[in-house]
Amino acid sequence: MEIAERAQALALKIRKHKAAIETEEATKNAFVMPFISMVLGYDVFNPAEVIPEFTADVGTKKGEKIDYAIAHNGQVQVLVEAKKVNDPLRIEHASQLFRYFAVTNARIAILTNGEVYQFYTDLDAPNRMDAKPFLVLDFADIDDTLLPELAKLTKESFDLDSVISAAGELKYIGQIKRVLAAQFKEPEDDWVRFLTTRVYDGSFTQKVRDQFIPLVAKATQQFLNEQVNDRLKNALGGPGAYVSVSSDRPEVERAVEEAVVVESDVETTEEELEGFRIVRAIVCGEVASARVVARDAKTYFGVLLDDNNRKPIARLWFNRSKKYLGVFDEQKVETRVPLECVEDIYAHAEVLRRTVNRYLTMRGGAVQAGPVRADAGLVASP
Structure with a gap:
C-alpha cells in the first residue's frame, strides 16, 4: 500500500471518529499512533522504534516528557508532541519541542492535534527549532504534493538529508499558498490596496477601500473560474467550448448520477x-452527452457509448494504490495509462474523442474489448 493510500485511509478514520474524541489521550490512541504506524510505518509497540513519554533532562528541567520519539537506525530522529483533536495548534504548544530539539539528535519535530500535522526543523539556526513549520499536512484536506516529502520520513524510505534540503523551499511555498488561499477567500487591506492602486488612479481612501473589497473578491474568483474553463476548452478542442465551473448545479449532478449503472x-x-464527468466533458463535442453512460464494476469503472459494453470509451482503474486510465485502439485492445491525479485524463482527450468517432462510423457488429497491452511510455495492468 503506497503512502497516498495509507494517508487517505487515516483521513477517513479521522472524519469518521473525530466527533467522538474528547481528550488528548484519546487523540493519541485514535489518530497519532495510527499516523506513526500506518502512515510512517514504524512499530509503535517496539521501543527501539517508537518511544512513548520520551524523557530527556533539559538544564534545570528534570523528568519532562514528550509524547513520542521516533528512532531510525538506533538514533532519535523525530519528536512528536500531540494535543487534543479540534484544538487549534499554536506555537505556544511547542515549548517542550523547542527544549528537546536542542538536546537530542532529532532534526524533525512534529506538533499535531491528530488531524493537522506541523513539521519543524532548524533552518534558521542550527540545533534550534524554527518558529514556523516547513510543512503542514491537514488530513481534512490532504495536499497530494506534500506526500512525496512525507514519504522521506517513513521507515522504509527514511532520507533525512533530502527532507532538510527541501525544507526551505517547502516552508515558503506552503506559506505563500496559505496566504493566497486566505486572500482569495477574504482579502485583507494590504491585498486590496495592492490590486486597487494598480487599476485605480485616485487616492486609496476608506470609501475606495470599501468599494473595492467586493470587487477584488469577485475578480479573483472569476480569474480562478476562467483558468479552469481555459483548461476545459483546450481539452474539448475548440475556442467556442465552455463549461461552467459553478458547484451549485444540482441538475447536472443528477444527470451524472442517472447515467451511472x-x-x-x-x-x-x-x-x-x-x-x-471529465471523460464525458471531453467527448460531448462528438456525441450527445446522454449517450455517454458509466457502469461501475468491482475492479474498474467503465465509460460506455450507448450503455453498450461493446463500445467502451474508457475504463477508470482507481481501486488501487496507483490510478490508471484504460483507453482503446481500433481492435479494442486496452492500454492502461498511469495517472498522477484524476485531472491527468485531460492529457488523453484526443484518443478518447477518436474512440467515440470510431464507434459513430462503425457499421454492423463489434467485438468485445480485447486484452490489455503496454506501449512505449504506457503502463500495463499492475
Missing part, C-alpha cells in the same frame, strides 16, 4: 464520478 455490492467513489 452500478453493479450490486459495488461502491462508487466521488473520484470515479469526477473521472466520469
Whole structure:
C-alpha cells in the first residue's frame, strides 16, 4: 500500500471518529499512533522504534516528557508532541519541542492535534527549532504534493538529508499558498490596496477601500473560474467550448448520477464520478452527452457509448494504490495509462474523442474489448 493510500485511509478514520474524541489521550490512541504506524510505518509497540513519554533532562528541567520519539537506525530522529483533536495548534504548544530539539539528535519535530500535522526543523539556526513549520499536512484536506516529502520520513524510505534540503523551499511555498488561499477567500487591506492602486488612479481612501473589497473578491474568483474553463476548452478542442465551473448545479449532478449503472455490492467513489464527468466533458463535442453512460464494476469503472459494453470509451482503474486510465485502439485492445491525479485524463482527450468517432462510423457488429497491452511510455495492468 503506497503512502497516498495509507494517508487517505487515516483521513477517513479521522472524519469518521473525530466527533467522538474528547481528550488528548484519546487523540493519541485514535489518530497519532495510527499516523506513526500506518502512515510512517514504524512499530509503535517496539521501543527501539517508537518511544512513548520520551524523557530527556533539559538544564534545570528534570523528568519532562514528550509524547513520542521516533528512532531510525538506533538514533532519535523525530519528536512528536500531540494535543487534543479540534484544538487549534499554536506555537505556544511547542515549548517542550523547542527544549528537546536542542538536546537530542532529532532534526524533525512534529506538533499535531491528530488531524493537522506541523513539521519543524532548524533552518534558521542550527540545533534550534524554527518558529514556523516547513510543512503542514491537514488530513481534512490532504495536499497530494506534500506526500512525496512525507514519504522521506517513513521507515522504509527514511532520507533525512533530502527532507532538510527541501525544507526551505517547502516552508515558503506552503506559506505563500496559505496566504493566497486566505486572500482569495477574504482579502485583507494590504491585498486590496495592492490590486486597487494598480487599476485605480485616485487616492486609496476608506470609501475606495470599501468599494473595492467586493470587487477584488469577485475578480479573483472569476480569474480562478476562467483558468479552469481555459483548461476545459483546450481539452474539448475548440475556442467556442465552455463549461461552467459553478458547484451549485444540482441538475447536472443528477444527470451524472442517472447515467451511472452500478453493479450490486459495488461502491462508487466521488473520484470515479469526477473521472466520469471529465471523460464525458471531453467527448460531448462528438456525441450527445446522454449517450455517454458509466457502469461501475468491482475492479474498474467503465465509460460506455450507448450503455453498450461493446463500445467502451474508457475504463477508470482507481481501486488501487496507483490510478490508471484504460483507453482503446481500433481492435479494442486496452492500454492502461498511469495517472498522477484524476485531472491527468485531460492529457488523453484526443484518443478518447477518436474512440467515440470510431464507434459513430462503425457499421454492423463489434467485438468485445480485447486484452490489455503496454506501449512505449504506457503502463500495463499492475
